[in-house]
Amino acid sequence: MGRAPCCDKANVKKGPWSPEEDAKLKSYIEQHGTGGNWIALPQKIGLKRCGKSCRLRWLNYLRPNIKHGGFSEEEDRIILSLYVSIGSRWSIIAAQLPGRTDNDIKNYWNTRLKKKLFGKQRKMGSQKQDSNKKEGNQTLVMPPSDVSVGTYWPEPAIPVQHAADQNEQMDSIKRLLFKYGGTNYKTNNPLLDHVPVPCMQSSQIFDASPSLISPQIELTSLSEGVMHGLDSYSKEIDESFCFNQIKLEGLEGLLGSNSIGLGTSDQYMRWGCDAMSSTMNPASMGIQGFDEQFNLSGM
DNA sequence: AAATGGTCCAACCGCGCACTA
């Protein structure tokens, strides 16, 4: 026995929305609201669409003040900072960008931002190399001629962290996840089980506090360290930034010697948290260094 | 001009969570 379908698949229209359908949906919601029930909405309006499809259409395109395309550098930075910190939590990232939808940001990241940022840093010998050279104003860092395929360059930059900075950064991560992660933020970030964050209901989390991302956030060589130190760098950046044990392997070079402990779970957790604090905190990423590292200003 | 390959994005799908009876 499987899950009951949300609608009668045989009697719903799929594919692109027509202007008439858009008009119907928009007009109805503007007058009556969603009524708290998306599943019932299409029947009320007389649309042969799945309720989920209606919801998606409204949220992504018909809702007032939606922006499409034309991402600014500031928006790029926010997306990057949050992605580094929390991963592919697009809805959370979208919440920091007024007028942007999670779908929009997700598409932007997958199709453009990721390539722009990491195309230039792929290891030598990859097929992407040629196409990366076409990426206009990106600066390619060429390795020494004797670097073998599979070797990364330049040498990993090891961020120097002071204890106070680490505490500050850890607090920042906690605040971020606490505010946006909800009760299930740990699902995607097993390392964070170790982080003592109080449990709250979602309704409490989305308070009226200002944007998480300050234009004045400070930068270190965090992103550089993460980028160059990753063992699995030939894979997509998603894997590089994910927070599970396997994917974190290879980051050792980024951390102080006393932070590395992959032998036991305790050590591992400590290692993971240190890794988080020293390399994955948006608050530790400054605009200037970030720009230099990723050549964002020329994007 | 046609064929081919790559890019982009709107939309769909399936799953997990929250809520409710």
Place this chain on the structure above:
DNA sequence: GTAGTGCGCGGTTGGACCATT
């Protein structure tokens, strides 16, 4: 306590469009 239901999310896909050969 639990089964049913709707919502929201992230991942994936299909196809239109564009660039290159």
